[in-house]
Amino acid sequence: MNGQSFGSAMTAKEDPALVRGAAQYVADVSLPHMAHMALLGSPHAHAIVKDVDTSAAEAMPGVLKVLTGAELADQMMPLPCIWIPGGVESHFPPHPYGVPGARPVLATDRVRHVGDPVAAVVAETRRQAHAALAAVKVDYQPLPVVTTAKEALAEGAPRLHDAVPDNLNAYWTCGDREATDAAIASADVVVELDLVNQRTINSPMEPRAAVGAYDQTTGEYTLWTTSQSPHNHRFLLAGLVLGIPFTKLRVISPTIGGSFGTKGYLYPDMPLVLYLARELGRPVKWVDTRAGLMTSTVQGRDQVQHVTLAGTRDGRITALRATSYANLGGYPSTIGPGVATALMGRSITGMYAIPAAFCEVYAAFTNTVPLGAQRGSGRAEAMFALERIVDTYARRIGRDPADVRRQNLVPADAFPYDNGLGWTYDSGDYRAALDLALDKAGYPSVDAEKAAARARGKRLGVGIGAYVAICGVGPSTRMSQEGMLGGTWESANVRMHPTGDVTVTIGSASTGQSHETTFAQIVVDELGVDAGAVEVLHSDTLKAPYGQGTYGSRSFSVGGPAVHQAVLKIKDKIVTMAAHMFGVAKSDVVFDAGKVYPRGDGDNVKSVQDMAMALWYGWNLPPGLEPALDETVHFDPPDFNYPFGAHVAFVEIDEETGELDVVRYVAVNDSGTIGNPLVVDGQIEGSILHGLGQVLMEAAVYDDQGHLTSSNLLTYALPKATDAPFFELFRTVTPTPHNSLGAKGAGEIATVPVAAAVANAVCDAVADLGVRHVDMPITAEKLWRILNREEAGA
Amino acid sequence: MEISHTVNGEPHTTEVDGGALLVDHLRDDLGLTGAKVGCDTGQCGACVVRMNGRSVKSCLVLVAQTDGAEIETIEAGTELSPLQEAMVAEHATQCGFCTPGMVMALADLLEHEDDDPSEQQIRAWLTGNLCRCTGYHSVVRSVQRTAGSGKGAAT
Numbered sequence: 001m002n003g004q005s006f007g008s009a010m011t012a013k014e015d016p017a018l019v020r021g022a023a024q025y026v027a028d029v030s031l032p033h034m035a036h037m038a039l040l041g042s043p044h045a046h047a048i049v050k051d052v053d054t055s056a057a058e059a060m061p062g063v064l065k066v067l068t069g070a071e072l073a074d075q076m077m078p079l080p081c082i083w084i085p086g087g088v089e090s091h092f093p094p095h096p097y098g099v100p101g102a103r104p105v106l107a108t109d110r111v112r113h114v115g116d117p118v119a120a121v122v123a124e125t126r127r128q129a130h131a132a133l134a135a136v137k138v139d140y141q142p143l144p145v146v147t148t149a150k151e152a153l154a155e156g157a158p159r160l161h162d163a164v165p166d167n168l169n170a171y172w173t174c175g176d177r178e179a180t181d182a183a184i185a186s187a188d189v190v191v192e193l194d195l196v197n198q199r200t201i202n203s204p205m206e207p208r209a210a211v212g213a214y215d216q217t218t219g220e221y222t223l224w225t226t227s228q229s230p231h232n233h234r235f236l237l238a239g240l241v242l243g244i245p246f247t248k249l250r251v252i253s254p255t256i257g258g259s260f261g262t263k264g265y266l267y268p269d270m271p272l273v274l275y276l277a278r279e280l281g282r283p284v285k286w287v288d289t290r291a292g293l294m295t296s297t298v299q300g301r302d303q304v305q306h307v308t309l310a311g312t313r314d315g316r317i318t319a320l321r322a323t324s325y326a327n328l329g330g331y332p333s334t335i336g337p338g339v340a341t342a343l344m345g346r347s348i349t350g351m352y353a354i355p356a357a358f359c360e361v362y363a364a365f366t367n368t369v370p371l372g373a374q375r376g377s378g379r380a381e382a383m384f385a386l387e388r389i390v391d392t393y394a395r396r397i398g399r400d401p402a403d404v405r406r407q408n409l410v411p412a413d414a415f416p417y418d419n420g421l422g423w424t425y426d427s428g429d430y431r432a433a434l435d436l437a438l439d440k441a442g443y444p445s446v447d448a449e450k451a452a453a454r455a456r457g458k459r460l461g462v463g464i465g466a467y468v469a470i471c472g473v474g475p476s477t478r479m480s481q482e483g484m485l486g487g488t489w490e491s492a493n494v495r496m497h498p499t500g501d502v503t504v505t506i507g508s509a510s511t512g513q514s515h516e517t518t519f520a521q522i523v524v525d526e527l528g529v530d531a532g533a534v535e536v537l538h539s540d541t542l543k544a545p546y547g548q549g550t551y552g553s554r555s556f557s558v559g560g561p562a563v564h565q566a567v568l569k570i571k572d573k574i575v576t577m578a579a580h581m582f583g584v585a586k587s588d589v590v591f592d593a594g595k596v597y598p599r600g601d602g603d604n605v606k607s608v609q610d611m612a613m614a615l616w617y618g619w620n621l622p623p624g625l626e627p628a629l630d631e632t633v634h635f636d637p638p639d640f641n642y643p644f645g646a647h648v649a650f651v652e653i654d655e656e657t658g659e660l661d662v663v664r665y666v667a668v669n670d671s672g673t674i675g676n677p678l679v680v681d682g683q684i685e686g687s688i689l690h691g692l693g694q695v696l697m698e699a700a701v702y703d704d705q706g707h708l709t710s711s712n713l714l715t716y717a718l719p720k721a722t723d724a725p726f727f728e729l730f731r732t733v734t735p736t737p738h739n740s741l742g743a744k745g746a747g748e749i750a751t752v753p754v755a756a757a758v759a760n761a762v763c764d765a766v767a768d769l770g771v772r773h774v775d776m777p778i779t780a781e782k783l784w785r786i787l788n789r790e791e792a793g794a
Numbered sequence: 795m796e797i798s799h800t801v802n803g804e805p806h807t808t809e810v811d812g813g814a815l816l817v818d819h820l821r822d823d824l825g826l827t828g829a830k831v832g833c834d835t836g837q838c839g840a841c842v843v844r845m846n847g848r849s850v851k852s853c854l855v856l857v858a859q860t861d862g863a864e865i866e867t868i869e870a871g872t873e874l875s876p877l878q879e880a881m882v883a884e885h886a887t888q889c890g891f892c893t894p895g896m897v898m899a900l901a902d903l904l905e906h907e908d909d910d911p912s913e914q915q916i917r918a919w920l921t922g923n924l925c926r927c928t929g930y931h932s933v934v935r936s937v938q939r940t941a942g943s944g945k946g947a948a949t
Contacts, residue, residue, distance in 0.1 A: 206830070257891030685929035687929075713837035
């Protein structure tokens with residue numbers, strides 16, 4: 001597919017409203033007679049709730065209702081977990097109603113993390129609701145606390161859920177354990193690393209919010225919510241939490257202020273505002289605070305890994321083995337267990353053809369905020385482990401890390417390539433991407449730059465991060481085999497109105513990815529209409545058909561082909577009608593630039609607008625042809641897609657202070673066919689800075705009592721504009737065979753290799769000090785201690 | 795207490811609670827929701843508006859402090875400013891939540907500090923505005939495009 005619009009850097013249709021501040025977010029929704037909800041979170045990480053006394057709070061000014069878990073016990077079901085790793089030793093029965101550890105909407109007898117909601121207060125104003133929280137008296141009996149996965153799995157650890165022995169949510173494996181162990185046992189060279197992929201907080205700039213309304217006449221509920229999966233949330237809330245008719249719940253996600261994974265989850269506030277709206281007969285609004293977000297919203301990463309790589313002395317990798325301890329937090333979030341297992345484990349060999357590989361994951365409950373996806377989730381944890389151990393191996397055998405990578409790449413003629421862990425890579429030229437990155441970085445000649453930096457009191461280090469990142473979730477049957485309870489297809493409806501204007505409705509939901517622009521671009525060239533004539537509707541279950549939402553970099557590569565195929569059906573119908581009108585065979589109708597005419601008869605031209613009108617009137621249709629142009633497609637991809645790339649980071653470390661500057665960052669990414677490079681490059685730039693945040697500054701830190709000490713933006717560091725230079729972006733384009741656009745995932749992929757590239761650069765800069773590894777976040781303090789020999793590093 | 799100020803040129807006399815924050819007053823009382831609340835501690839800058847021409851974080855200003863002041867919010871203009879046009883051209887907004895605050899802060903930079911700032915100046919000025927989507931580069935390029943000098947321009 002090609003044309004004037006598709007593939008061009010068209011400016012985003014959304015942006016004029018966004019730069020004016022005119023877009024409406026959930027927190028901006030205001031309804032007549034609206035009341036305001038505040039949630040009381042537990043101050044304890046683990047405690048028995050002995051009693052909740054609401055009487056004083058109920059007497060506070062403006063308070064309308066104080067709700068506790070006791071009232072809800074027979075009103076709604078716990079929040080379901082729908083991604084339960086398949087085929088594993090776990091404690092899950094095959095239905096989310098019965099997931100052990102499933103989170104009640106409000107705690108009843110026990111709280112399992114700081115911030116675990118215990119009561120909801122509704123008042124006339126938000127300030128009154130918050131003021132009354134302090135008057136809710138909860139009698140807690142504190143219990144012993146465990147905050148790390150390894151400790152939670154140790155004998156004698158505090159048990160969080162009576163139904164979950166040993167706090168083990170799932171023990172999950174992939175690959176060939178015996179062959180891998182045998183290859184390691186017989187290898188010439190074996191290197192090992194212990195890695196901590198620290199817990200992070202996704203931190204979209206918009207905290208979550210929800211507004212619930214209930215129409216007592218019709219029995220219809222409406223939920224405005226910050227959701228990246230409004231259709232799926234409608235299904236889960238109506239059917240599995242509230243037990244109300246699917247047709248009586250409308251979910252609207254207006255403009256969403258970023259998500260990066262966090263807003264794809266069910267949260268207690270969603271059913272609460274609906275229930276309270278019904279009970280009070282008034283709309284109920286809840287808006288989280290930043291401090292609230294820190295414990296109300298899923299957190300990311302948090303895996304402690306032991307990685308072993310075996311190889312020959314001349315650089316051939318023969319085996320890779322990883323054991324990971326994943327910290328799921330206090331409850332299984334909507335898809336948390338799958339993120340921590342399959343997305344990580346099956347990705348662990350990355351770009352390399354490794355004959356024997358095995359990965360095992362212990363996913364454990366702890367007294368921390370539940371775990372979920374964070375931009376690049378699972379894949380980032382896998383690539384950090386892989387790319388760090390490959391560098392470690394290269395150093396051990398005295399080879400250039402770039403050369404060792406080249407030696408082990410999956411070759412370009414090997415696709416489709418079965419990685420032995422469950423993924424079948426669709427297409428790629430990994431050597432081309434890696435060589436392009438190294439070439440643009442001037443990689444072979446950095447020795448002179450290092451010497452020059454040293455003369456300035458700086459240690460220059462260069463690091464590579466190469467990656468493959470599974471995207472395009474996904475083929476529904478394949479996801480069911482992974483334990484996903486739900487379809488993962490995508491839908492689109494395209495209607496051409498009698499005026500020639502076009503409405504596209506899509507099931508995916510933008511959280512800042514400019515869906516209204518790129519999806520329109522798919523239509524513009526095919527139909528030959530102006531971009532201004534195409535509107536894209538999404539994120540409202542009343543307007544859009546079914547859909548699954550935006551996650552796993554799937555919108556353009558799963559939803560895009562659905563739009564494409566729907567518009568091709570529209571075109572086919574136009575051609576059928578034109579053939580009838582012109583009295584020629586369909587094969588003799590030319591459809592070009594918004595016009596149809598009989599081949600060889602350029603004077604007998606009808607515009608697509610003429611055809612839309614003709615089909616709208618429906619006069620004199622050929623036999624069997626229905627009136628109107630209205631086509632819906634549900635697209636379930638035959639397999640995932642696998643974007644890839646290679647990044648090169650240059651860091652300078654000040655020898656006196658340990659301060660680190662990322663001085664250059666070269667990134668090559670391949671997302672297959674690109675719909676809009678302006679949009680995609682924006683996603684890539686944001687993704688890279690997100691990765692820099694994790695490797696250099698971000699950490700969710702819990703003390704031994706489970707209190708989150710990084711609990712606001714003073715104590716949780718987010719990257720600022722001064723934290724990186726302009727990134728040098730390049731791409732290769734290798735279309736996927738799995739959809740009609742050739743598109744692969746793009747939104748999150750560039751986060752995946754960043755931490756490894758920077759950590760490899762740091763280790764390169766301090767290699768002469770005997771440092772093999774530096775744990776993230778790599779702060780100036782850690783580097784200063786290394787430079788001053790206070791710490792030898794790992 | 796009673797205070798008088800102008801908001802986007804309109805005079806207002808308001809009875810205010812001594813503890814009321816300017817951002818809440820703008821959003822909840824006046825319906826000017828362009829200023830966003832992204833944090834509770836003055837870090838994120840999503841709530842930046844202009845007070846007597848200079849950018850302020852409206853979550854750190856009491857309404858009571860605005861007596862006699864001219865307040866300008868993102869809703870003030872009818873046409874896109876050159877900066878806003880440049881932000882569209884550079885796709886300097888993704889989710890858009892931080893954008894109004896950035897527009898107000900950068901207008902202050904260009905009008906009162908330097909109409910042709912270097913890349914370093916722009917980045918330093920932006921440290922009061924957090925963005926999780928863009929990586930800031932497209933925002934920096936927008937300011938460079940507006941200033942038009944190419945001083946410290948992207949290569």
